[in-house]
Amino acid sequence: MNRSKYLPLTETTYLVLLALIEPGHGYVIMQKVEELSDGNVRIAAGTMYGAIDNLMKLKWIQSVPSSDARRKVYQITDAGLSILREETNRLRSMLAIADNLNL
Amino acid sequence: MSKERIVKHKIFIVDIEKEQDFIDSYIEKGYKLKYVNNNTFKYIFEKCDDEFIPKIRIDYRTFKKKDEYTEYISMYEDAGWKQIKGSKNSGIHYFEQITPDTTDDLFSDKQSYSELYKRMFAYSISCLSFYAIMIFILHNQFNTTIFTNPKNLFFTPGLWDATGIKFAAGFMFELPFVILRNVAPFLLFLSSILFIACAFKCKKKEKEYNTML
Numbered sequence: 001m002n003r004s005k006y007l008p009l010t011e012t013t014y015l016v017l018l019a020l021i022e023p024g025h026g027y028v029i030m031q032k033v034e035e036l037s038d039g040n041v042r043i044a045a046g047t048m049y050g051a052i053d054n055l056m057k058l059k060w061i062q063s064v065p066s067s068d069a070r071r072k073v074y075q076i077t078d079a080g081l082s083i084l085r086e087e088t089n090r091l092r093s094m095l096a097i098a099d100n101l102n103l
Numbered sequence: 104m105s106k107e108r109i110v111k112h113k114i115f116i117v118d119i120e121k122e123q124d125f126i127d128s129y130i131e132k133g134y135k136l137k138y139v140n141n142n143t144f145k146y147i148f149e150k151c152d153d154e155f156i157p158k159i160r161i162d163y164r165t166f167k168k169k170d171e172y173t174e175y176i177s178m179y180e181d182a183g184w185k186q187i188k189g190s191k192n193s194g195i196h197y198f199e200q201i202t203p204d205t206t207d208d209l210f211s212d213k214q215s216y217s218e219l220y221k222r223m224f225a226y227s228i229s230c231l232s233f234y235a236i237m238i239f240i241l242h243n244q245f246n247t248t249i250f251t252n253p254k255n256l257f258f259t260p261g262l263w264d265a266t267g268i269k270f271a272a273g274f275m276f277e278l279p280f281v282i283l284r285n286v287a288p289f290l291l292f293l294s295s296i297l298f299i300a301c302a303f304k305c306k307k308k309e310k311e312y313n314t315m316l
Binding site: 043 | 160162170173174175177178179181182183184198206208209210211212214215218219
């Protein structure tokens with residue numbers, strides 16, 4: 001099986017993609033990631049801006065129309081969803097290895 | 104009563120973390136950064152009795168479109184960072200924490216730091232290319248001996264055959280005159296060296312962070 005050259009994803013990328021299953025602007029994504037991770041992961045502003053920039057270039061997310069001129073709203077694309085599923089499967093098989101070893 | 108002020112001049116080349124540490128050291132002693140100018144390398148700190156003295160963090164980015172820049176500033180503000188110095192094309196941006204809840208840093212992973220130095224490297228290279236083009240265009244207008252054969256800039260007879268103290272004395276004596284005769288090429292030469300040094304340092308920092316990934 002040929003795995004995407006983009007895997008594994010960084011923690012930041014993975015969580016941002018998860019957060020963008022529902023549309024949101026930069027700060028909303030930051031809050032969502034904090035909430036999804038039970039406050040364990042706080043993405044800082046510069047990292048968030050860079051992550052959006054990278055994900056837009058990869059076309060894993062897209063901007064969707066919004067009423068706020070100062071804040072762009074983003075959402076995951078089909079390509080983004082498929083990479084997210086691929087990464088989730090990879091993580092599952094990693095966990096399975098650990099479980100098999102009774103870790 | 105006016106508050107106690109400290110004025111400092113300090114040059115930081117490329118090293119953003121060192122500059123942040125420098126500003127932090129005054130914040131720890133109870134001073135707030137009041138003014139910064141990265142072109143004159145000037146910092147003014149003022150004694151501050153507030154319980155919360157905002158930290159200063161530095162980012163490097165340029166923007167092609169106005170709305171990209173607006174979005175950038177809005178996102179940082181939403182996340183608790185107020186811009187205190189910088190503009191669309193300034194490259195360097197200084198941000199101040201709005202509340203104590205704001206994250207301690209602008210970046211929360213190593214990749215972001217690696218990308219930061221990558222952007223600065225690209226900037227150094229673009230400056231260097233600009234100077235290279237200038238030199239190419241101007242090479243008929245003025246003396247480019249400094250790049251092709253710097254020894255010929257010195258007129259002292261037999262200087263390059265002399266050794267030891269005689270050479271050192273002759274060289275140091277004539278050097279100011281050489282510089283005065285060739286101000287423009289010298290400035291161009293110095294800037295080129297500076298940008299090469301910057302580019303190397305950026306690349307080094309980028310690699311340092313990449314190995315931590």
